[in-house]
Amino acid sequence: MLTFNRTSLGTKIFTSMLTLVLIAFLMIAGVTYFQYKEQIRDYNEERLERKESSIRKTIDFVLDNTSYELKTEKIPYIFKEKIYEIASIQGENITMYDLEGEPLISSTDQLFDSPQQKKLCLETLQNLEESEEKRYVNQLDGEVSQQLSYSYINDPKYKPLAILEIEYEDSEAFINKELREILWRLVIVNILMVITAILLAYFLARYITITLKTVEDNIKATQLDKRNEKIDTTALPSELTTLVNAYNRMIDELEGSAVKLAQNEREAAWREMAKQVAHEIKNPLTPMRLTVQSFERRFDPEDPEVHDKIKEYSKTLIQQIDTMSSIASAFSNFADMPAQQSEILNVPNIVKLSVDIFNERYIYFSSEKEELYTNFDRTQLIRVVTNLVKNAVQATKTTAHPNIIVAVQELETEAEITVTDNGIGISAENEVKIFEPKFTTKSSGMGLGLAMVKNIMETYNGSITFTSQEGKGTVFKVVFPK
Structure with a gap:
């Protein structure tokens, strides 16, 4: 090296x-x-x-x-x-x-x-x-x-x-005396030369390093998911032109690599999604198949309880069909990007409506202000809150005295919603995967809720973060512009 x-x-x-x-x-x-x-x-x-x-x-x-x-x-x-x-x-x-x-x-x-x-x-x-x-x-x-x-x-x-x-x-x-006078004149000339050298070195160094600083700033700002600007080489000396041309070539190669990477990631994501959809659909299909086969094998038109059995079989099939429908709806909601809406919402009102959906008495709502307005889609904001509260409810199922607090706060230029619970918390190994699609720690569900919330918040220039202590609870925080 x-x-x-x-x-x-x-x-x-x-x-x-x-x-x-x-x-x-x-x-x-x-x-x-x-x-x-x-x-x-x-x-x-x-x-x-x-x-x-x-x-x-x-x-x-x-x-x-x-x-x-x-x-x-x-x-x-x-x-x-x-x-x-x-x-x-x-x-x-x-x-x-x-x-x-x-x-x-x-x-x-x-x-x-x-x-x-x-x-x-x-x-x-x-x-x-x-x-x-x-x-x-x-x-x-x-x-x-x-x-x-x-x-x-x-x-x-x-x-x-x-x-x-x-x-x-x-x-x-x-x-x-003459020699001293000559040397003194040389000292004066040298002082002037030093001052000139300092000024020349300053402007020369600034001239050279300003281009290097531009390259540095551009490299720091380089992102795979955005178009990166190239540096103009028209007024540069040949030595710096070589460096800047190398940077510009790197940008071209990076953009090509980013396109291929994004394409590969999309293909991989859709393959994983297809596998997950197939797996989730197979789960209810198996009991449906068994139910139909059992009905076919045991059906007796002369049986006096035939109507009750038909109702039981129908109820079982309908439950499995509803399960498949919920699976399809979950994947559909995750795949659909929320459209930007210019609807002006009062955040405390929408959050309180979302909390009122739940019947648990240990869920509390608080807000610093009665009115805090933002541009957001009503359905998407309700979806964000309900997903976070639902996760909090599931995390406190084994807690002796569950407590969930949903709070709305006003920041300088943003609105903040926090959902705090005293549930089981999130382990350190799961923290890095918490927002990944299809990741879940529950026995049921498909792990799309938090991924969907993150997708919604990024669409509206917001963010979602969390802090957690295993065995003590978790705090989810969403922030978005007022």
């Missing part, structure tokens, strides 16, 4: 779209973050190169116009004032070292205040010497991200005079 998650389709669509938006946001935020970091790094490198190029041009200009001899030891004199001017213009700290890594001059006094920073490390000198471009950049990560650019200062003949160090500070605060 296949098992399915019982979460609603609308919830799944909503959750899926919301998850998709959140995943998209995280992916975009991640890509944006790393892309922005990459761009900032490239930007800083390019900016450092521009700074370095500008500084080197200024240094070359100073070297070309100096009066000092171009030697390493003269560098501090050549750039004694110029190094501060260059650093101020470029906004970066500049330091010049000799070829051994000893500091010559710097735009910041901190260099000489920190002995551990006075000389370039051997690793820096080696990296600078081994680089093809004779340029080396060292990245320092700390509270303030820095890049230290090292390159040679050459004389006009490209002979190295000194080592130039440019201290470039990355603007991390600015970068982080």
Whole structure:
């Protein structure tokens, strides 16, 4: 057996779209973050190169116009004032070292205040010497991200005079601020996307599930004894069209099956009815046959009591004929559908007339109102009441103190008749069969009374129900529109 998650389709669509938006946001935020970091790094490198190029041009200009001899030891004199001017213009700290890594001059006094920073490390000198471009950049990560650019200062003949160090500070605060602003904009966009996704998911789920709800409602309302409406597939998407077409095919097949079932049920019912009629008619025919045979065998015209015997034989035959007539009338009454009548009846009056037919003194009638009108056929209403009271009388035959109450009550839009007895009650196994034709618990009768009452009540848009306790009694209740 296949098992399915019982979460609603609308919830799944909503959750899926919301998850998709959140995943998209995280992916975009991640890509944006790393892309922005990459761009900032490239930007800083390019900016450092521009700074370095500008500084080197200024240094070359100073070297070309100096009066000092171009030697390493003269560098501090050549750039004694110029190094501060260059650093101020470029906004970066500049330091010049000799070829051994000893500091010559710097735009910041901190260099000489920190002995551990006075000389370039051997690793820096080696990296600078081994680089093809004779340029080396060292990245320092700390509270303030820095890049230290090292390159040679050459004389006009490209002979190295000194080592130039440019201290470039990355603007991390600015970068982080820009990144936060970008991410905040993404959050706002994502919120708008989530709201859009919620609305879209709601209408999409409603669009999809409304058709499924229609199918569900139609399936719930499907009945074998009625014509079931099909669902129009004109404006549906292909996926739902397939489902609805399957439902419509099921309706066609169901109607065909219902027709065959109804036909089979009718045929079976008539076969059972024919068997029952034949059985009931055979019962009086047997004594009639025996009576005629006995009369033929014992008839003596000279017998002085011949007239009395003929009367006895005739009485026996007439009784059996009356029995057959009552059988025929019972089946005829059950088979005839009561015709709808527009006769306005006062229910309390008709019920009281029906109760007065019985001579038993333990039958009581009560009504909340003297007048309660309904559209009902007089004969059929009397038949309903008399059948129920007759059953109650038969159920109380073995009761020491029988008591039967027939009551009429007015409901909001309906009239209600109850017949209560303190008889033997109905067993649990018989409750499900109580309204079936030819079912009876009595030694006589054909079991058509309650089936006929149920048939009458359904014809007049009413209902019949009962409650019973075995050994304590039964309450039958019929309800029909006022």
